[in-house]
Amino acid sequence: MQDAALRLKALMEQLLGAPLPVRIRAWDGSEAGPPESPVLVVRNRRALRRLLWKPGELGMARAWVAGDLTVDGDLYAVLDVMAELVWERGEDARTLREALRDPEVRAAVWGLVRMAGPPLPPAPPREEVRRRSHLHTKRSDRRAISHHYDVGNDFYEIVLGPSMVYSCAYWDSPDGTLEDAQRDKLGLVARKLGLKPGMRLLDVGCGWGSMAIHAAREYGVSVVGVTLSQEQAAYARKRVAEEGLTDRIEIRVQDYRDVTDGPYDAISSIGMAEHVGSDRYLEYARDLFALLKPGGRLLNHQIGRRPWGNESAYEIDEFIDAYVFPDGELAPIGGTVSGLEAAGFEVRDVESLREHYALTLRRWVANLEADWPNAVRLTSPGRARVWRLYMAASALAFERNRIGVNQVLAVKTPDTGTSGMPLRARSWR
Numbered sequence: 001m002q003d004a005a006l007r008l009k010a011l012m013e014q015l016l017g018a019p020l021p022v023r024i025r026a027w028d029g030s031e032a033g034p035p036e037s038p039v040l041v042v043r044n045r046r047a048l049r050r051l052l053w054k055p056g057e058l059g060m061a062r063a064w065v066a067g068d069l070t071v072d073g074d075l076y077a078v079l080d081v082m083a084e085l086v087w088e089r090g091e092d093a094r095t096l097r098e099a100l101r102d103p104e105v106r107a108a109v110w111g112l113v114r115m116a117g118p119p120l121p122p123a124p125p126r127e128e129v130r131r132r133s134h135l136h137t138k139r140s141d142r143r144a145i146s147h148h149y150d151v152g153n154d155f156y157e158i159v160l161g162p163s164m165v166y167s168c169a170y171w172d173s174p175d176g177t178l179e180d181a182q183r184d185k186l187g188l189v190a191r192k193l194g195l196k197p198g199m200r201l202l203d204v205g206c207g208w209g210s211m212a213i214h215a216a217r218e219y220g221v222s223v224v225g226v227t228l229s230q231e232q233a234a235y236a237r238k239r240v241a242e243e244g245l246t247d248r249i250e251i252r253v254q255d256y257r258d259v260t261d262g263p264y265d266a267i268s269s270i271g272m273a274e275h276v277g278s279d280r281y282l283e284y285a286r287d288l289f290a291l292l293k294p295g296g297r298l299l300n301h302q303i304g305r306r307p308w309g310n311e312s313a314y315e316i317d318e319f320i321d322a323y324v325f326p327d328g329e330l331a332p333i334g335g336t337v338s339g340l341e342a343a344g345f346e347v348r349d350v351e352s353l354r355e356h357y358a359l360t361l362r363r364w365v366a367n368l369e370a371d372w373p374n375a376v377r378l379t380s381p382g383r384a385r386v387w388r389l390y391m392a393a394s395a396l397a398f399e400r401n402r403i404g405v406n407q408v409l410a411v412k413t414p415d416t417g418t419s420g421m422p423l424r425a426r427s428w429r
Contacts, residue, residue, distance in 0.1 A: 189270065
């Protein structure tokens with residue numbers, strides 16, 4: 001009897017407390033749900049085992065990465081529904097983890113699982129990395145960065161496009177191009193830092209060299225870019241040479257904690273501080289403070305979480321930690337500002353770019369989907385699925401205001417109190 005889809009639909013509607021707005025296609029060929037709707041494809045019973053043994057985000061991610069779950073049609077529409085099962089939805093709503101404590105719900109899931117024999121927990125996909133601790137030593141940070149960024153420069157070219165900027169773009173319009181938006185973001189950072197010819201800029205977490213090249217080419221500064229990724233550094237050096245900027249830009253494979261050749265006139269840290277960790281954040285801020293000249297500016301561009309119940313605590317996402325950014329931690333913007341101030345900085349401006357990151361991620365997903373066979377060839381089916389899920393789910397998280405991204409401009413204000421900042425706020429625009 002082919003009724004798995006109908007039973008799954010009934011179960012999901014019980015969990016959601018509402019009609020299911022997507023269609024389900026099950027392993028037995030059955031389908032249930034609204035016609036002409038995006039389809040959640042449950043390819044085998046192993047997907048249910050994964051959800052049962054690890055309820056919530058990680059179990060769902062394991063099923064996706066392993067290929068047990070997939071989507072036919074609008075990925076975002078299906079993820080929006082699945083998110084309702086794993087994200088908090090208010091006082092009266094139950095997450096999947098909570099619902100599976102209900103004996104009736106659990107019995108319904110077990111009934112489906114038993115169709116396939118003993119419900120043993122499946123092994124996690126090989127792409128999963130499990131961390132025993134979050135110490136953020138130089139060695140562990142180097143491994144974590146390598147896991148994420150040494151996937152292959154050719155793969156990142158597919159996702160990021162020619163700009164090779166792996167952080168939130170700055171959009172004038174949702175209809176604009178990704179290249180223009182990334183160029184505008186780099187320009188915004190440079191203007192906030194007040195870059196001028198002859199200055200020295202330290203780009204912490206320089207990636208594939210885009211900020212360093214933009215600053216040297218457009219503003220005439222000398223740049224030192226540091227990254228822990230060997231592949232990024234090799235790619236960035238090649239780009240620098242092709243631009244004829246080797247006399248102005250030095251790319252190093254170096255931990256920011258080992259940079260000792262200050263002082264610098266300005267420091268950019270774009271999408272790097274999420275890797276620092278709660279226990280090391282004050283150290284990070286103090287190190288950058290020490291590397292700046294009096295009056296020097298820091299632009300800290302960092303993803304932050306919403307302060308759900310705890311204004312200062314850092315948060316580790318199970319899926320992100322296991323598959324995407326090992327040891328990554330997010331804190332509310334208030335914790336970031338407090339950490340920079342505790343290190344001695346004067347915080348002069350905070351700008352939220354939350355909607356901008358959602359637009360950026362949707363473009364990256366579109367790039368990946370448009371060249372999917374090549375992306376799979378360059379990495380693996382599982383790795384490509386990780387990136388597709390992580391970027392699409394992150395876009396929804398930004399759109400739902402579960403996470404945000406902020407540019408914090410801070411100054412190493414000297415004892416005289418002269419910050420060097422313009423009298424009118426945001427004159428860099």
